[in-house]
Amino acid sequence: MDKISIRRILGLYGIAAKMDLAWLLRDTKYAITVILADLISNLATVSSVFLLSVRFGGIGGMSSSEVLFMMAYSTMVTGLFIMFGAANNIHVSRIIGRGQLEHMFIQPIPLKAQLATIGFAPFTGGTNFIVGAILMVIAASRVELHVTPQWVLLLFAFLLATMTTIIARSYLVSSMAFYSPVSAEEISSQAIEGTWLLSTFPLSGMPSFVQIPLLTILPEGLMAWFPSLCLLGRPPLGLGSYYPMLYAIILATVAAAIFRKGLNYYVKRGSNRYLPYGFRR
Amino acid sequence: MYKYYVTARMSAQEQTNGGILYSLPTVILKICTLLPLLYLWKTIMSSGAKVEMSLEQMLSYTFLSSILADMLVVKTAATGWLSEGVLLKLYGRPFSVLGQLMAQTVGGWVPMLLMYSVPVLFLAPLLGVRLIPASPAFFLSLLLCVSLGFAIDFLFACLTIRLRNINWLIDRIRAAIIVILSGTIIPIRFLPFGLATIMKFQPFAALGGSPLSIFVGAGNVGETLLLQIAWNIILWPAAILAFKKSQEKMVSYGG
Numbered sequence: 280m281d282k283i284s285i286r287r288i289l290g291l292y293g294i295a296a297k298m299d300l301a302w303l304l305r306d307t308k309y310a311i312t313v314i315l316a317d318l319i320s321n322l323a324t325v326s327s328v329f330l331l332s333v334r335f336g337g338i339g340g341m342s343s344s345e346v347l348f349m350m351a352y353s354t355m356v357t358g359l360f361i362m363f364g365a366a367n368n369i370h371v372s373r374i375i376g377r378g379q380l381e382h383m384f385i386q387p388i389p390l391k392a393q394l395a396t397i398g399f400a401p402f403t404g405g406t407n408f409i410v411g412a413i414l415m416v417i418a419a420s421r422v423e424l425h426v427t428p429q430w431v432l433l434l435f436a437f438l439l440a441t442m443t444t445i446i447a448r449s450y451l452v453s454s455m456a457f458y459s460p461v462s463a464e465e466i467s468s469q470a471i472e473g474t475w476l477l478s479t480f481p482l483s484g485m486p487s488f489v490q491i492p493l494l495t496i497l498p499e500g501l502m503a504w505f506p507s508l509c510l511l512g513r514p515p516l517g518l519g520s521y522y523p524m525l526y527a528i529i530l531a532t533v534a535a536a537i538f539r540k541g542l543n544y545y546v547k548r549g550s551n552r553y554l555p556y557g558f559r560r
Numbered sequence: 561m562y563k564y565y566v567t568a569r570m571s572a573q574e575q576t577n578g579g580i581l582y583s584l585p586t587v588i589l590k591i592c593t594l595l596p597l598l599y600l601w602k603t604i605m606s607s608g609a610k611v612e613m614s615l616e617q618m619l620s621y622t623f624l625s626s627i628l629a630d631m632l633v634v635k636t637a638a639t640g641w642l643s644e645g646v647l648l649k650l651y652g653r654p655f656s657v658l659g660q661l662m663a664q665t666v667g668g669w670v671p672m673l674l675m676y677s678v679p680v681l682f683l684a685p686l687l688g689v690r691l692i693p694a695s696p697a698f699f700l701s702l703l704l705c706v707s708l709g710f711a712i713d714f715l716f717a718c719l720t721i722r723l724r725n726i727n728w729l730i731d732r733i734r735a736a737i738i739v740i741l742s743g744t745i746i747p748i749r750f751l752p753f754g755l756a757t758i759m760k761f762q763p764f765a766a767l768g769g770s771p772l773s774i775f776v777g778a779g780n781v782g783e784t785l786l787l788q789i790a791w792n793i794i795l796w797p798a799a800i801l802a803f804k805k806s807q808e809k810m811v812s813y814g815g
Contacts, residue, residue: 309723309726312723312726312729313726313729316729316732316733317732319732319733319736320732320733320735320736322736323735323736323737323739323740324735324736324739326740327739327740327745327746330746330750330751330752330753330755331604331746331750333752333753334611334750334751334752335604335605335607335611336607337607338600338603338604338607339603339604466585469585469586469589473585473586473589474589474592474593476593476739476745477592477593477596477597480596480597480600481600482596483603484603484606485596485599485600485603486599489595489596489599492592493596497592499596
């Protein structure tokens with residue numbers, strides 16, 4: 280087993296990036312088509328909410344420029360998700376449910392390091408992040424935001440918290456795939472894509488019995504709305520700017536414990552997904 | 561017709577083979593999306609901006625869009641089945657491949673209609689949603705919408721064949737269309753910058769947005785039906801021709 284250091288992790292990211300570049304160069308036409316599809320899909324989602332805010336002169340006390348800021352944040356999150364999750368490593372129930380975790384066990388690298396690095400696709404997956412960053416610059420200038428180095432650091436902290444929440448929730452529900460690989464194979468898609476539209480809703484102006492469940496049980500409000508308002512200098516509901524970070528840490532701790540338990544069960548029982556002649560059940 | 565009915569029945573049963581509990585996450589997610597969406601519209605419409613629809617109409621529009629979601633933008637298993645190799649087995653059965661896909665899709669709607677749409681109907685009065693169609697033409701419009709949905713889906717399946725089975729890519733494009741071009745989530749008439757006038761003539765506007773507009777009494781019934789009929793006449797022959805030509809190009813690696 281390789282010794283894992285920061286240098287080794289960066290090296291693994293480098294290998295993933297090199298493979299991504301190789302795909303882009305070898306199959307440019309299809310790689311560009313995929314990039315465009317990703318971009319169109321995300322922009323359609325966020326632009327629909329933005330166009331509504333333009334049509335109605337804002338949503339629930341948020342101006343159309345503030346809604347644009349929120350959509351920019353959402354696009355950056357989507358960009359990070361695509362850039363770091365290109366190998367089902369965030370949709371981990373697919374890897375578990377398909378019996379592919381065993382392919383990873385034979386690699387001389389710890390499972391954690393593999394899952395953290397295999398999905399890195401900066402060349403074919405980075406477009407949404409760049410577009411999101413450009414939109415954020417435009418939105419920040421429209422709302423006349425005073426951008427300081429501390430604000431940029433805070434932006435990265437919020438992005439990290441949002442990504443941690445997405446990954447932790449996915450790993451939490453994906454733990455079911457250790458016990459029920461067939462029926463839970465796509466459960467991470469339900470947890471991520473199934474609620475994605477909801478995460479683009481500005482919750483401002485909605486009653487608290489809608490807002491609070493969306494910041495606790497189903498944390499869609501933490502995907503873009505809450506962090507955006509914090510970055511705009513007015514954290515909602517009196518919860519404080521650090522609420523998304525705290526939520527991410529708690530959820531990640533719970534998810535790690537449950538995932539580890541499921542993994543222990545899996546290494547003892549294995550996967551029943553493949554028939555002796557190779558086909559998946 | 562019996563063989564199509566049996567195919568549809570098998571498809572419905574297949575959805576619940578793992579037990580009804582397995583479908584619960586989808587039902588919960590649908591409810592969790594519907595409720596905030598209704599309140600989002602309440603918030604937006606209370607801004608006082610002058611639009612062509614009332615809050616009551618918009619709530620009915622959103623509610624109906626959620627309970628009839630599968631019919632308003634039809635999605636068959638064709639694109640996914642091609643890459644998984646399942647589509648090829650349909651050729652071994654002694655009836656039309658497109659017919660099988662349609663029967664399988666319609667059958668697949670039944671469990672969610674029973675588990676989500678029907679129970680949620682009882683919530684409508686509590687949420688202030690009125691569910692009486694403004695015109696009986698809604699039913700004809702819904703039928704035309706479903707018919708056009710199949711034609712468009714088959715065209716997407718042909719695109720998947722041409723693009724070497726990248727069904728994931730097709731799904732992304734389709735998702736974008738659902739959000740912005742079909743009018744099922746946001747009525748096309750609400751789009752700013754004059755986009756509404758241009759967008760209502762594109763084929764996707766003849767999908768879910770059309771019956772929904774007629775249901776709430778917000779659309780010109782004659783014009784809407786005419787556009788739906790026209791797109792059906794144009795796209796069905798195109799879909800059949802494209803599918804016929806694409807069949808020879810099908811490549812599947814299996815699951």
